Amino acid sequence: MQNLEKFSAIYQRASERKGGQEILESLLDKPLSPEAIKQIGDDRFLAEFTQKVFQSGFVWRVVRNKWPDFERVFFEFNIQKILLMPDEMLEKKATDPAIIRNYNKVKTIRENALMIEAVSQEYGSFADFVASWPTNDIIGLWAYLKKNGARLGGNTGSYGLRAIGKDTFLLSNDVVGYFTQREIISGSAQSKRSLTAIQNSFNQLQQESGRSLQEISMILSKSVGDNFIE
Template structure:
């Protein structure tokens, strides 16, 4: 397996210092541990509606989503009734996809359960060790709704969790670095990916998110 120093040199050779730094993730405006749980539900919902749809359309309509879902208040959305669903399906201020609307209810229940178990869902996510990021991906897939794969990974990054994201470029970088041979979809492959990120973080002192972006920059677009 290549050392992170080698991967960074490859990324610098392709992008240059300024361009590489420009693609690095910015620190969140509010630390994850300080977020209210409604903001977590909002980010999960945004990611779910982005998936397979125009991000620009969702972003333009977003104020309508905030209104329609009552500011993503956890308790109220967890109690979504059939009448609420009918109202939302008639609301032109949002994208009216029944399965994705119901995911808001299901994820509100999921976050309510975490809050009851851990005091606040934000605290649960903030305390989850980055050395087991793939375990958190699995939890989002199993206990959340429509949060498997890239949707959950992007949502965690947007919330400020120091997640790597298994984009096609990152997966290509992992193959180039000798971590895996093929896709990163199996549990065995993801364990290898996690171990590699743990090693690179220990070697470099870099965040997992920055390592992820560097890895993507080290291979052709």
């Protein structure tokens, strides 16, 4: 990657912008280990994906405030109970004022439950499937969710993975801006060419630093854009 900076340069700039290494490190979160991810129930994956689907294009705070009602209305996202819901019940639940009444998004709950169940049948659990996916091809997992899930394309799937603890970078405005400015990508960040270039860049930075994709992504985002000392 000819235009990609060394990790040390990115880290130094992020540290200076945030007021020093100690402050920068305090702002970083680490992903869960594969062993920890394997302990997560399939219901929690469905819950996280659903939350991100509803947050897409909507006010995140409103979704968070209503989330306890989402959990209640949809059986704590128990996969088997969700799959047993007939269309009529799903339609009725979509009219419940306790949740956000968007039938097209409500339908994704059952559709993504079907995906999770199918994967669990093959791999033992959806958690095992996610935990074993190599991070040097995290865009491959994004693509799987987009193809086999419902409304999990764009940033929705990756944000869901990050929320559950899977090591992944995020295509935030700052991260995309960095790769565009360095001419590592051009056009849409979601194109196959751009995604591959970004994945290769993160793989290189990971080899240099020994850090997780999540940490590198957060450091990179803090090294550019408008987020100076807060």
